[in-house]
Amino acid sequence: MANKRKLPEINASQMADISFLLLIFWLCSTTMSTDQGLSRRLPPPLPPNMEKPDVEVNERNIFIVLINSQNQLLVQGELMDVRQLREEAKTFILNAENDIHMPELFEVTADVLDKNGNVERALKTVTTKNHVISLQNDRGTTYEKYIEVQNELVAAYSEVRDAYSRREFGGLSFNELTPEQQEAVQTLFPQKISEAEPKNYGGKK
């Protein structure tokens, strides 16, 4: 043939439009998976035909938090706003001044293990290891209040752990520690939030 015929190119400019459209659809219609919440562990069920075990806990070791059906808070016998709860719980857990009305102090130790299971560092501190935070709510309490209180109590513990790890590990916060170190700090300051067996204190369901 005399003159070379050019192959006609496929016009691909619409392709970009289509893929943009798809992209924008996905961007709008999806939510990044943000499933998060407060993790807790329930106590194992009581065997049937068994009386509730009477655990002897010294009175100074219990921190009682009650929430009534009007969402009011009674902490250690005093009406309290939920915003003060965190500080109050922290002073109770730490008992820095060795108050006789707060839990007694004990020396506790925990080992930071390295990857081979050898002791890398032994941690030692004085804490109130026998304390218990007892949380009781009414059937009429709203879920929102309950979560708020739970959140404050968990926050109190994490602030205590944070303060400790900053002191012991050169300014690193609890979240910046290695898993082994975190575990050791957790053993020193375990979360002891106990929820009473449910009761119905009068009032409607």
Add this chain to the structure above:
Amino acid sequence: MAQIRKGGKKEVPGVNTSSLPDIVFMLLFFFMATTTMKEVSFKVDVKVPEATELQKLEKKSLVRYIYVGTPMKEYQKMYGKESRVQLDDAFAEVDEIEMFIENERNAMKESDQGLLTVSIKADKDTKMGIITDIKQALRRAQALKINYAATKRMSY
């Protein structure tokens, strides 16, 4: 010497956009892979409470959900306005939870059965009565790892 070309219209060459679709497709696939579709269609109205001490739920396959809230408008005629429980795609009674957990656990791999986590997605205006009943049911079903779904609180 510089030559000054005269005459003959000079066209501005078009920018080559043939690789644009490739880039956009790449973005598209990224989003398709990283996002998850809604697990169920909600029959109850759930607005989870706010909190600050949140932990992420790691493995989706180990998590089962229990939804609690008031029925949506279209179901209120049938089910009333009291808070109700939703398991998977249907309304359920609190007594059914034990069975539900049992079935779900048996459907899982044996090595994963102990790691089952139950996420309670409850509306913030729910009364604690029903939540307490659910918790008791979960205790009986030996599903002790639970998670109260919440969103991040930005300010007080």
